[in-house]
Amino acid sequence: MDKMTGTFGLVGCGQLGAAIASALLRAGAVDPARMWIANRSGPVPALAATPGLNWTADIQTLADACDTILLALPPAIGRKLRFEGAGRLVVSVMAGVSVAELGAISGAARVVRAMSSPAAAIGMAYSPWFAGEGVSEHDRAIVRALFSACGASDEVPDESQIDVFTAITGPVPGFVAAFAASVQDYAQAQGVAPDVARRAVGQLFHAAGALLAGSERPAAYFVAEMVDYAGTTAAGLEALRAAGLTEIVAQGLEAARLRCLTIGREEG
Numbered sequence: 001m002d003k004m005t006g007t008f009g010l011v012g013c014g015q016l017g018a019a020i021a022s023a024l025l026r027a028g029a030v031d032p033a034r035m036w037i038a039n040r041s042g043p044v045p046a047l048a049a050t051p052g053l054n055w056t057a058d059i060q061t062l063a064d065a066c067d068t069i070l071l072a073l074p075p076a077i078g079r080k081l082r083f084e085g086a087g088r089l090v091v092s093v094m095a096g097v098s099v100a101e102l103g104a105i106s107g108a109a110r111v112v113r114a115m116s117s118p119a120a121a122i123g124m125a126y127s128p129w130f131a132g133e134g135v136s137e138h139d140r141a142i143v144r145a146l147f148s149a150c151g152a153s154d155e156v157p158d159e160s161q162i163d164v165f166t167a168i169t170g171p172v173p174g175f176v177a178a179f180a181a182s183v184q185d186y187a188q189a190q191g192v193a194p195d196v197a198r199r200a201v202g203q204l205f206h207a208a209g210a211l212l213a214g215s216e217r218p219a220a221y222f223v224a225e226m227v228d229y230a231g232t233t234a235a236g237l238e239a240l241r242a243a244g245l246t247e248i249v250a251q252g253l254e255a256a257r258l259r260c261l262t263i264g265r266e267e268g
């Protein structure tokens, strides 16, 4: 696992920030003594006893001490934040907050807009990131070290793709939980006991996730394979296709993507 060079500061240690902080420390991507956390209510229990880790309630104190700053605040709060971060590398995982806004928030010329998920806590997040104009190759190495400690990541060429991934991979279990709940509901409607349905569907998604994540093939390949097999599953897949599954999923994801454009603004 690559180490992040320099000092690192996290602003906001909630659901996502705490997951990323624990991932970085577990992976050894940053030494605690070179890491700062600014959290409104102070140290979080899971990390409070980490030897050497620096806590502060003051964001500017963190900014003055850190070469790389990660913003993990709610969008409504993050948008209103201002601190002097000129000369720093500023990275954000805040939904909907643009590179331009991040420059205004921090005064930094080197800004990376990213997305991650609380799956970072188990090293299984997907963290896409978009680099603003001033970001150097050295900065990119730091960002790669940061997000490889959290799971898989890719640099994307277009900032608008971060909104797409905020919809798709930001929430974990997210939309997959919605599908899993529908499967559990079906099982229970057929008389399966709730705890058995929960265990069965959990194992199904655990196995399916492992197979999909471990394959170079797109998910569509596995669908076509089952349709071609022309067994019981094919009948169900054909019924789902006829019912508009693809269109329904796209509607949900598009609603989440569009919400990125309004979340945390005065009116939204």
Ligand SMILES: NC(=O)C1=CN([C@@H]2O[C@H](COP(=O)(O)OP(=O)(O)OC[C@H]3O[C@@H](n4cnc5c(N)ncnc54)[C@H](OP(=O)(O)O)[C@@H]3O)[C@@H](O)[C@H]2O)C=CC1
Pocket (backbone or CB within 6 Å): 011, 012, 013, 014, 015, 016, 017, 038, 039, 040, 041, 042, 059, 072, 073, 074, 075, 077, 093, 094, 095, 115, 116, 117, 118, 170, 171, 172
């Ligand atoms: N949760 C998720 O699944 C995901 C979240 N995100 C994004 O991550 C960001 C953070 O979300 P999430 O972690 O869920 O939010 P939480 O509300 O769980 O955590 C926000 C944290 O920020 C702290 N905070 C608030 N204001 C300040 C401040 N002025 N100075 C220092 N700390 C402050 C809060 O402190 P206190 O506890 O004292 O209030 C809290 O610990 C959001 O922009 C969200 O869109 C992205 C992907 C997934």
Ligand SMILES: O=C(O)[C@@H]1CCC=N1
Pocket (backbone or CB within 6 Å): 095, 166, 167, 170, 171, 172
């Ligand atoms: O639902 C949310 O707003 C956060 C951001 C992306 C995923 N979860």
